[in-house]
Amino acid sequence: MKISTVEKKGITPEVVEMVCSLVGGIPWPERRQAMADVTNRLLDGKPRVAEDVFGWGRAPVEMGINELRTGIVCLNDISTRHKPRTEDKYPQMIEDIHEIMVPQSHADPHLRTTLAYTNMTAAGARRNSGNRDRQSLPVLDGQQQDQRFPDGRHRSLAE
Incomplete structure (x- = not known):
């Protein structure tokens, strides 16, 4: 029978809760590096296990592992993405x-x-x-897809 990384390392639910609360208080991009450090030390550098155990996304953990490996910090301005x-x-x-x-x-x-x-x-x-x-007014939802047959029946673009 295969033993999981969590069982092998003896990680308890209390440790998981403590790590999540500590890492959650760190601002980005340092949080990503902290997630990577925890993953490297506790979970043998396995981002999928970190996703399952801590609920973190694999992509930020993998990026943090790569940042720690290369020493180059990726900068992203999340506030402009909305x-x-x-x-x-x-x-x-x-x-x-x-x-x-x-x-x-x-x-x-x-x-x-x-x-x-x-x-x-x-x-x-x-x-x-x-x-x-x-032209200055925003487009209503579905306005561009609204088409009608010659007899007046409604037709969506998917038909």
Whole structure:
């Protein structure tokens, strides 16, 4: 019977919890190197076992092992990887939407809240945008895939 690396090294659940909490408090890219160091010392340099035991991704552990081996630290700016918010990309859009929606809005019929309600959909607001530049508006989900047969039936691009 094959003995796992964890059993062979005598790693207890308490040790796993302590290592995870200590490594979790280290900022990147030092965290990646700490994960690699723990993997090298406790798990014989096996990133797949580290993924199973500690719940870390294999890719960062492998990258950390390579960083320790070569001495070259890989830099990546994770903060720039997010998709920019629509409000930041189109700052005028909020005012334009309010301009379109406010005349169509009405108060709660029972006057229980101060919220205003409207029956207009996003597509309706887009149609009512009128003379605004259509190229500056973001694309609605599925708008590019929407096609219709000549008799009016809907057809997706996958058909």
